[in-house]
């Protein structure tokens with residue numbers, strides 16, 4: 001019997017390991033949901049089922065441009081997303097096909113809902129291959145003090161990339177525009193007085209003008225100006241009460257009573273922000289001039305719903321902009337003061353609390369997939385074959401032998417296939433690790449059970465680089481042709497790499 005303290009420590013170790021697995025697979029959650037969005041599954045459920053759950057066959061029949069759809073792939077993707085509470089599943093009592101529905105999360109990914117804004121395009125841009133690709137350069141950028149984005153794409157910014165790639169440009173602008181609708185609802189409710197006194201407003205770096213058009217819709221007395229780079233303005237739709245102006249905010253910003261900067265300053269380092277703010281000061285009316293900044297305020301000890309997203313977004317800025325960052329309230333104050341913006345807490349026109357307020361309003365627009373992967377897969381060598389329970393059936397059906405399903409004390413599904421005894425390693429004289437890589441696992445087994453003759457079996461190029469281990473011989477070959485003889489075969493995470501037909505051959 002282990003002591004309670006030893007048990008506690010073992011449990012902490014296991015939890016720690018589970019946490020690492022969760023992080024390792026966090027991208028799976030994020031990209032599985034991206035796939036569901038690309039296939040428009042939230043929209044399909046919303047429109048086809050009029051909001052009611054529908055079957056997988058109904059979903060798949062509505063997917064556009066799918067000449068030979070694979071329902072088993074989709075079923076597995078949905079299984080994960082149901083676990084993550086992105087979709088719901090109902091199992092009808094009559095044994096009919098399961099029904100998939102929307103949840104409070106996936107409703108944020110549909111078109112045409114009154115209560116939820118569609119964040120799909122924002123999700124697709126934040127997980128776009130360009131933006132995700134530059135993350136591979138994060139550690140070199142830390143070591144060399146260089147920009148990850150430049151390492152990935154050369155000396156250019158994300159805006160340069162958008163100007164050269166029309167599809168990316170459209171996706172980026174749509175992604176940004178969709179957040180305007182959420183924000184304006186909150187602004188209309190909470191910032192009414194702020195707009196009442198304005199005659200003109202420029203949205204600086206306003207993208208295709210979604211935000212300013214929503215403001216002008218609610219405050220038709222305001223003359224709206226959407227200001228952005230030429231390649232963005234070229235694709236902007238026409239909106240009543242909004243004129244589009246192409247230009248460069250580092251050069252000159254159109255004059256108006258007030259300027260709006262939403263998610264602009266966080267793209268730039270302090271030096272670049274100072275230049276933007278200087279041009280803002282020149283552009284706003286002296287008497288009632290106002291700068292409305294909508295950005296994240298990082299809360300270092302914050303435990304609110306979107307605080308984590310702020311820190312994730314900070315790293316997204318670090319990786320995908322040339323010096324951008326999210327800022328704490330202190331950093332904002334410093335930046336604005338140095339940029340010559342008067343922050344008078346008593347004057348709501350410029351108070352930092354107003355800034356904070358605006359920022360809080362924008363928080364719900366930050367959509368990042370959070371993952372709750374709870375993958376239990378301890379590296380427990382007491383099991384002979386670690387994979388999943390479903391193989392048990394496969395073995396008994398196709399091998400003519402017996403299969404014992406052992407659930408060990410960590411609730412891990414482990415299958416011990418044997419033609420006779422199932423006593424574990426004690427009775428095994430020779431053991432071949434099929435697909436054993438460079439032999440690390442079999443070497444550990446042989447260290448603990450030195451009576452076992454260990455054989456590490458893998459493709460020749462793997463075995464060629466394998467180190468020498470006492471008691472282990474390396475054999476190069478192909479498991480689909482033949483496997484070296486031994487008392488027992490060990491396969492760790494092999495069968496799950498293959499389809500059923502190949503598993504049967506193995």
Ligand SMILES: C[S@@+](CC[C@H](N)C(=O)[O-])C[C@H]1O[C@@H](n2cnc3c(N)ncnc32)[C@H](O)[C@@H]1O
Nearest residue numbers: 176177205206207228229247248249250262263
């Ligand atoms: C993160 S996006 C925010 C867009 C929009 N404000 C929103 O939140 O929906 C930053 C915007 O700044 C624009 N931008 C970048 N450099 C600029 C420049 N030098 N002058 C004007 N706009 C610029 C980009 O084209 C992009 O539309």
